[in-house]
Amino acid sequence: EVQLVESGGALVQPGGSLRLSCAASGFVFNSYAMSWVRQPPGKGLEWVAGIPDSAANTYYADSVKGRFIISRDDSENTLFLQMNSLRAEDTAIYYCAKEVGKIGVPLFDYWGQGTPVTVSS
Amino acid sequence: EIVLTQSPGTLSLSPGERATLSCRASQSVKNNYLAWYQQKPDQAPRLLFYGASSRATGTPVRFSGSGSGTDFTLTISRLEPEDFAVYYCQQYGDTPTTFGQGTRLEIK
Numbered sequence: 197e198v199q200l201v202e203s204g205g206a207l208v209q210p211g212g213s214l215r216l217s218c219a220a221s222g223f224v225f226n227s228y229a230m231s232w233v234r235q236p237p238g239k240g241l242e243w244v245a246g247i248p249d250s251a252a253n254t255y256y257a258d259s260v261k262g263r264f265i266i267s268r269d270d271s272e273n274t275l276f277l278q279m280n281s282l283r284a285e286d287t288a289i290y291y292c293a294k295e296v297g298k299i300g301v302p303l304f305d306y307w308g309q310g311t312p313v314t315v316s317s
Numbered sequence: 318e319i320v321l322t323q324s325p326g327t328l329s330l331s332p333g334e335r336a337t338l339s340c341r342a343s344q345s346v347k348n349n350y351l352a353w354y355q356q357k358p359d360q361a362p363r364l365l366f367y368g369a370s371s372r373a374t375g376t377p378v379r380f381s382g383s384g385s386g387t388d389f390t391l392t393i394s395r396l397e398p399e400d401f402a403v404y405y406c407q408q409y410g411d412t413p414t415t416f417g418q419g420t421r422l423e424i425k
Contacts, residue, residue: 241354241362241405241416257413291361302414303352303407305373307361 198222198306200292205311212282212315218275218292218308226270229295231302232277234288235310244290245277248299260286282315289313319343319408321417329425336393338420340406345386347410353382353391356419357402365404366391398424 204216216232231246245266246255254266265278275292289312293304320343330336340351349369354362364373366382369389379394393400401424406417 240418241407243414243416255412296367301350302409303350303364303367304354304362305364307363309361 198294200294200306200308202290202292202308202311205290205313207314207316208282209317210283210315214279214282214313216277216279216290216292216311216313218277220273220275220292220294223294223306225268225273227298229297229299229302230266230268230275231293231295231304232266232275233291233293233304233307234286234313235291236285236288242288243302246295246302247275250299279313282313284315287313287315318413319346319411319415321406321408321415323404323406323417323420325420326418327421327423329423330396331425332396332398334396336391336396336400336422338391338404338422340384340389340391340417342387342389342408346389346408349385350408350410351382351384351389352407352409354405354407355400355402356405362405393422396422 199221201219229248232244247266263281267276289310291310292308294306296303322341324339351369353366356362365376370382381392383390403419403421405419
Protein backbone atom coordinates (compact mmCIF):
# COMPACT_ATOMS: atom_id res chain seq x y z
CA GLU A 197 0.00 0.00 0.00
CA VAL A 198 1.37 3.40 -0.99
CA GLN A 199 1.77 5.76 1.95
CA LEU A 200 2.98 9.34 2.04
CA VAL A 201 3.37 10.94 5.46
CA GLU A 202 4.23 14.61 5.71
CA SER A 203 5.70 16.32 8.74
CA GLY A 204 7.36 19.57 9.73
CA GLY A 205 4.47 22.00 9.41
CA ALA A 206 4.31 24.71 12.07
CA LEU A 207 3.51 28.31 12.95
CA VAL A 208 6.36 30.53 11.76
CA GLN A 209 6.91 34.28 11.62
CA PRO A 210 7.12 36.14 8.32
CA GLY A 211 10.64 35.95 6.95
CA GLY A 212 11.27 32.66 8.75
CA SER A 213 12.19 29.23 7.45
CA LEU A 214 10.74 25.75 7.69
CA ARG A 215 11.65 22.32 6.36
CA LEU A 216 8.92 19.88 5.42
CA SER A 217 9.47 16.14 5.06
CA CYS A 218 7.48 13.41 3.34
CA ALA A 219 8.19 9.78 4.21
CA ALA A 220 7.21 7.43 1.39
CA SER A 221 6.54 3.69 1.45
CA GLY A 222 4.78 1.01 -0.55
CA PHE A 223 6.42 1.80 -3.90
CA VAL A 224 9.88 2.10 -5.46
CA PHE A 225 10.52 5.70 -4.42
CA ASN A 226 13.55 6.30 -6.65
CA SER A 227 11.53 5.40 -9.77
CA TYR A 228 9.03 8.24 -9.55
CA ALA A 229 8.93 11.99 -9.76
CA MET A 230 7.44 13.75 -6.74
CA SER A 231 5.81 17.11 -6.11
CA TRP A 232 4.56 19.41 -3.38
CA VAL A 233 1.08 20.89 -3.81
CA ARG A 234 -0.45 23.38 -1.38
CA GLN A 235 -3.94 24.49 -0.46
CA PRO A 236 -4.55 27.76 1.38
CA PRO A 237 -7.37 27.66 3.96
CA GLY A 238 -10.72 27.36 2.19
CA LYS A 239 -9.15 27.68 -1.25
CA GLY A 240 -8.07 25.54 -4.18
CA LEU A 241 -4.94 23.61 -5.07
CA GLU A 242 -1.64 25.10 -6.25
CA TRP A 243 1.35 23.10 -7.49
CA VAL A 244 4.47 24.35 -5.70
CA ALA A 245 7.51 22.32 -6.77
CA GLY A 246 8.51 19.09 -8.49
CA ILE A 247 11.54 16.82 -8.73
CA PRO A 248 12.10 13.95 -11.19
CA ASP A 249 13.27 10.48 -10.20
CA SER A 250 16.86 11.38 -11.05
CA ALA A 251 16.74 14.70 -9.17
CA ALA A 252 18.75 16.09 -12.10
CA ASN A 253 16.53 19.16 -12.21
CA THR A 254 13.95 20.80 -10.02
CA TYR A 255 10.90 22.83 -10.96
CA TYR A 256 9.07 25.60 -9.11
CA ALA A 257 5.99 27.74 -9.31
CA ASP A 258 6.83 31.39 -9.91
CA SER A 259 5.31 32.23 -6.53
CA VAL A 260 8.03 30.30 -4.66
CA LYS A 261 10.99 30.39 -7.04
CA GLY A 262 14.14 31.55 -5.28
CA ARG A 263 12.65 30.93 -1.82
CA PHE A 264 11.78 27.21 -1.74
CA ILE A 265 14.01 24.22 -2.50
CA ILE A 266 12.73 20.72 -3.22
CA SER A 267 15.02 17.76 -2.70
CA ARG A 268 14.90 14.02 -2.13
CA ASP A 269 16.88 11.37 -0.29
CA ASP A 270 16.30 8.10 -2.11
CA SER A 271 18.27 6.15 0.51
CA GLU A 272 15.68 7.23 3.09
CA ASN A 273 12.64 7.30 0.74
CA THR A 274 12.02 10.89 1.79
CA LEU A 275 11.03 14.08 -0.01
CA PHE A 276 11.83 17.51 1.40
CA LEU A 277 10.75 21.09 0.93
CA GLN A 278 13.00 23.80 2.37
CA MET A 279 10.95 26.96 2.71
CA ASN A 280 12.77 30.26 3.24
CA SER A 281 11.68 33.91 3.41
CA LEU A 282 8.15 32.80 4.27
CA ARG A 283 5.25 35.14 3.65
CA ALA A 284 1.68 35.24 4.92
CA GLU A 285 0.47 34.05 1.51
CA ASP A 286 2.45 30.82 1.97
CA THR A 287 -0.02 29.80 4.67
CA ALA A 288 -1.55 26.52 3.50
CA ILE A 289 -1.81 22.78 3.90
CA TYR A 290 1.19 21.31 2.09
CA TYR A 291 0.67 17.97 0.38
CA CYS A 292 3.32 15.60 -0.85
CA ALA A 293 2.17 13.93 -4.08
CA LYS A 294 3.51 11.02 -6.08
CA GLU A 295 3.58 11.47 -9.85
CA VAL A 296 2.65 8.59 -12.14
CA GLY A 297 5.99 8.58 -13.97
CA LYS A 298 9.60 9.60 -13.83
CA ILE A 299 9.43 13.13 -15.23
CA GLY A 300 7.42 15.54 -17.27
CA VAL A 301 3.88 14.39 -16.55
CA PRO A 302 2.74 15.88 -13.24
CA LEU A 303 -0.29 13.67 -12.77
CA PHE A 304 -0.71 12.77 -9.12
CA ASP A 305 -1.97 9.30 -8.26
CA TYR A 306 -1.22 9.34 -4.52
CA TRP A 307 -1.27 12.15 -1.98
CA GLY A 308 -0.29 12.43 1.65
CA GLN A 309 -2.66 13.79 4.27
CA GLY A 310 -0.87 17.13 4.35
CA THR A 311 0.97 19.22 6.94
CA PRO A 312 -0.21 22.72 7.90
CA VAL A 313 2.03 25.75 7.60
CA THR A 314 0.94 29.05 9.12
CA VAL A 315 2.96 32.20 8.53
CA SER A 316 1.96 34.87 11.00
CA SER A 317 3.44 37.21 13.57
CA GLU B 318 0.00 29.53 -17.93
CA ILE B 319 -3.26 27.77 -18.68
CA VAL B 320 -6.18 29.00 -16.61
CA LEU B 321 -8.90 26.46 -15.85
CA THR B 322 -12.37 27.78 -15.05
CA GLN B 323 -14.81 25.39 -13.40
CA SER B 324 -18.55 25.84 -13.37
CA PRO B 325 -20.75 26.03 -11.51
CA GLY B 326 -18.96 27.10 -8.34
CA THR B 327 -21.53 25.23 -6.26
CA LEU B 328 -23.99 22.59 -7.42
CA SER B 329 -26.90 21.62 -5.17
CA LEU B 330 -28.50 18.29 -6.02
CA SER B 331 -30.23 15.36 -4.35
CA PRO B 332 -29.04 11.76 -4.14
CA GLY B 333 -30.11 9.88 -7.25
CA GLU B 334 -29.86 12.94 -9.50
CA ARG B 335 -27.38 13.47 -12.33
CA ALA B 336 -24.49 15.89 -11.87
CA THR B 337 -22.65 17.65 -14.67
CA LEU B 338 -19.47 19.60 -13.84
CA SER B 339 -17.62 21.72 -16.39
CA CYS B 340 -13.96 22.67 -16.77
CA ARG B 341 -12.94 25.16 -19.45
CA ALA B 342 -9.31 25.89 -20.33
CA SER B 343 -7.94 29.23 -21.52
CA GLN B 344 -6.12 27.40 -24.30
CA SER B 345 -6.13 23.91 -25.72
CA VAL B 346 -4.91 21.25 -23.30
CA LYS B 347 -2.05 19.35 -24.87
CA ASN B 348 -2.83 15.68 -25.53
CA ASN B 349 -6.04 16.17 -23.53
CA TYR B 350 -3.94 15.84 -20.39
CA LEU B 351 -6.84 16.77 -18.14
CA ALA B 352 -7.45 15.12 -14.77
CA TRP B 353 -10.27 15.24 -12.23
CA TYR B 354 -9.85 14.93 -8.47
CA GLN B 355 -12.36 14.55 -5.66
CA GLN B 356 -11.68 16.09 -2.27
CA LYS B 357 -13.74 15.47 0.85
CA PRO B 358 -13.45 17.62 4.00
CA ASP B 359 -10.14 17.22 5.80
CA GLN B 360 -8.93 14.70 3.24
CA ALA B 361 -6.36 14.79 0.49
CA PRO B 362 -7.50 14.94 -3.12
CA ARG B 363 -8.18 11.61 -4.83
CA LEU B 364 -7.51 11.05 -8.53
CA LEU B 365 -10.68 10.12 -10.45
CA PHE B 366 -9.80 10.55 -14.13
CA TYR B 367 -6.78 11.24 -16.29
CA GLY B 368 -6.44 11.85 -20.00
CA ALA B 369 -9.90 13.43 -19.83
CA SER B 370 -11.78 10.13 -19.85
CA SER B 371 -9.61 7.33 -18.42
CA ARG B 372 -10.94 6.13 -15.10
CA ALA B 373 -8.38 5.84 -12.29
CA THR B 374 -8.30 2.70 -10.17
CA GLY B 375 -11.28 2.60 -7.86
CA THR B 376 -13.37 5.23 -9.61
CA PRO B 377 -16.98 4.00 -9.67
CA VAL B 378 -18.60 3.47 -13.07
CA ARG B 379 -21.31 6.05 -12.30
CA PHE B 380 -18.57 8.63 -12.89
CA SER B 381 -17.56 9.50 -16.44
CA GLY B 382 -15.16 12.02 -17.94
CA SER B 383 -15.35 13.54 -21.39
CA GLY B 384 -14.22 16.41 -23.55
CA SER B 385 -11.23 17.59 -25.53
CA GLY B 386 -9.35 20.74 -26.46
CA THR B 387 -10.64 23.41 -24.10
CA ASP B 388 -13.92 21.97 -22.81
CA PHE B 389 -14.15 19.06 -20.41
CA THR B 390 -16.96 17.52 -18.37
CA LEU B 391 -17.24 15.27 -15.33
CA THR B 392 -20.59 13.52 -15.07
CA ILE B 393 -22.01 11.52 -12.18
CA SER B 394 -24.97 9.55 -13.46
CA ARG B 395 -26.78 8.92 -10.17
CA LEU B 396 -25.47 10.67 -7.09
CA GLU B 397 -24.67 8.61 -4.02
CA PRO B 398 -24.34 10.23 -0.56
CA GLU B 399 -20.55 9.74 -0.64
CA ASP B 400 -20.23 11.75 -3.87
CA PHE B 401 -20.90 15.09 -2.20
CA ALA B 402 -17.50 16.75 -2.16
CA VAL B 403 -15.37 19.31 -3.99
CA TYR B 404 -14.13 18.41 -7.47
CA TYR B 405 -11.05 19.89 -9.14
CA CYS B 406 -9.82 19.66 -12.69
CA GLN B 407 -6.10 19.84 -13.48
CA GLN B 408 -4.21 20.20 -16.73
CA TYR B 409 -0.82 18.48 -16.81
CA GLY B 410 0.09 18.94 -20.46
CA ASP B 411 1.67 22.34 -20.06
CA THR B 412 4.14 23.84 -17.60
CA PRO B 413 3.27 24.77 -14.95
CA THR B 414 0.51 22.32 -14.21
CA THR B 415 -2.59 24.19 -13.04
CA PHE B 416 -5.84 23.43 -11.24
CA GLY B 417 -9.32 24.83 -11.54
CA GLN B 418 -10.83 26.63 -8.57
CA GLY B 419 -13.15 23.72 -7.80
CA THR B 420 -16.84 22.88 -7.90
CA ARG B 421 -18.55 22.15 -4.60
CA LEU B 422 -21.22 19.48 -4.95
CA GLU B 423 -23.60 19.78 -2.02
CA ILE B 424 -26.74 17.98 -0.92
CA LYS B 425 -29.92 19.87 -1.74
